[in-house]
Amino acid sequence: MGTNTRNPTVTFYGNFGSSYSQRFARNHLQRIIQEFVKPGKLNLEFRHLSENPDSPSSGYLWSNVADERYMAEVVQTTWHYEPENFWSFFQYMMENPPSGGSFTNSDARAALEAAGVRNYVRIPNEANRGWFTHHVEHTTETAKIDDIPSIPRLVIRGEHLSGNDGDVLDWLESHVSSWNEPIHMGSSADGSSSGSDDSGPQLSRSEWTIMDGTRYETPVYEIDSGEPGPTGFVVGGQHGIEPAGWEAAHNLRDMTPKSGKLVVIPEADRTAIRANTYSGDGGNLNRQWPSGSRPSSPLARAIWNEIEAQDPDVILDLHSSQGIYGGSPSGVGQAIFPTPNARSGANEVIDELNERHVRPAGYSGDHLFSRGNDQTGANPLLSHKIGGDTDALGFLFETTRSGVPLETRIDWTTVASVKMLRRGGLVLE
Ligand SMILES: [Zn+2]
Incomplete structure (x- = not known):
């Protein structure tokens, strides 16, 4: 009906x-x-x-x-x-x-x-x-x-x-x-024919790869509204057992920025994803981002080159965790870890996420999202490097695999991403 x-x-x-x-x-x-x-x-x-x-x-x-x-x-x-x-x-x-x-x-x-x-x-x-x-x-x-x-x-x-x-x-x-407000998901098959009516000036969707010809080869997607505006950058799939992150990142690339552009690398470490292991062939990708110096692997350097070339206003890194930040079982899930300049934005996203999505799905207590520690450059994580080396708003997003089905994790990660990007000025529709 x-x-x-x-x-x-x-x-x-x-x-x-x-x-x-x-x-x-x-x-x-x-x-x-x-x-x-x-x-x-x-x-x-x-x-x-x-x-x-x-x-x-x-x-x-x-x-x-x-x-x-x-x-x-x-x-x-x-x-x-x-x-x-x-x-x-x-x-x-x-x-x-x-x-x-x-x-x-x-x-x-x-x-x-x-x-x-x-x-x-x-x-x-x-x-x-x-x-x-x-x-x-x-x-x-x-x-x-x-x-x-x-x-x-x-x-x-x-x-x-x-x-x-x-x-x-x-x-x-x-x-x-x-x-x-922000989301049209999974409708690109019929939505593609609507490009002629009101989708605005010269929307373009392009795709290229980094680490060409290696086992790390992975696509970069750019969705450019054709209107000047902010740039959002999304990374998923640093860890191969965290599908909610890369599935949500793929969802995002079906959306359209109102102005500015969105750049997405959904599957950062394809060797880990293919092997279905936390770390890939080159070790834990999310420990290869020292602040103030070059990333310590070719894959991390290739991703960082893309980020620097785009000079984003807001950058997301999407993950999931076995546990819960400050909860049980312990871990880093159900939390957003912001760069210091993104702290208040993280608080707003957390409130909206809990009220509109987490509580209505029947979750409470430990499953409510909270704010994690600041990402300042102190550790060699991508989010820390964003905090230490750029002016962008940075958000490390972690949902939990504990008691939350994959579909729900993908949903939370997708809606949270839309909200976090919006804090950087990028509005997706
Ligand atoms: Zn992770």
Whole structure:
């Protein structure tokens, strides 16, 4: 429901037989449709979850195995044959839920007919044949990946909320507004044809490589708005076991600066990424950046040459950690380590990130982001070298792998990057 691929999609996990799902549909769903889906701010997707994602073979959510499975098959079959009447069927089922734990062929036929579905005879029969079983199983797998503990549950880009939380509309609003502010993600396939309308003067996207012909060869991406303005520089992938950083960096290069330009090296040490190891063939890349002298490896020097050539106003280095800065397990995650001139910017980003993204995803306590120590040049880290040797705002960003799924880490890293770049004046849309 809702078809604008540039909009965020909220997924509603529910089950027609669940009274909690019915309550959510009654209390919140119509308002979500009126306030978000119809005005074109949000797409809505329904996933009828029938099995317990943690133990699909044993746990069913509503009924005995046979009828539960059958109802899920009817849902998938209806979506396949008559997507245009699916939502009418959905509404009918939520208002007239199956009772007594049973859902038979004749129950399905009666419900489909009452909902105005044309193939009300064919769909219940075909649902028996199991042609859409893999869709049912796929929904269970997706729920497991999304880490769904119960239904009803709403999910946007890896963050979720119980559908019967009172502030579900506020939560959606914060997602929609933070999305509309800076981010259009993953829509380049259809967005590329829009270059002719309002994308402004001579936007250019270029790509070249550094360390050519070596095992360290890696691309540099430049997205130049064609308008004079600030330059942002983003480095990801110094460490090969921290995919959130390079995935977020790749997300950023799909965006467009309002003015100025963005330069991204998503995969700084490809030898580490390929090997899936923390350090690469040349050792720990993030210990090769002494302040006041040349970087100590050819790869670090090649990256630093790019940074110097661009003379950025703001530079990000994106990482993740096994632990949590000042928390448990101990580590450096869930923290932003700024150069001294970026301290107040880091505080603002941290507040926004916690309120709009971390708390709404159900995290609190140690998982809230905090500010790390200043990056001054005291240690041979890239962020320290930025603090010691340049005037740019520098941010070392660390999320944690402890208790946070990859999708969520990527999401946090992406939205935080947009906010940090904005502190340097670079606005991405
Ligand atoms: Zn790292």
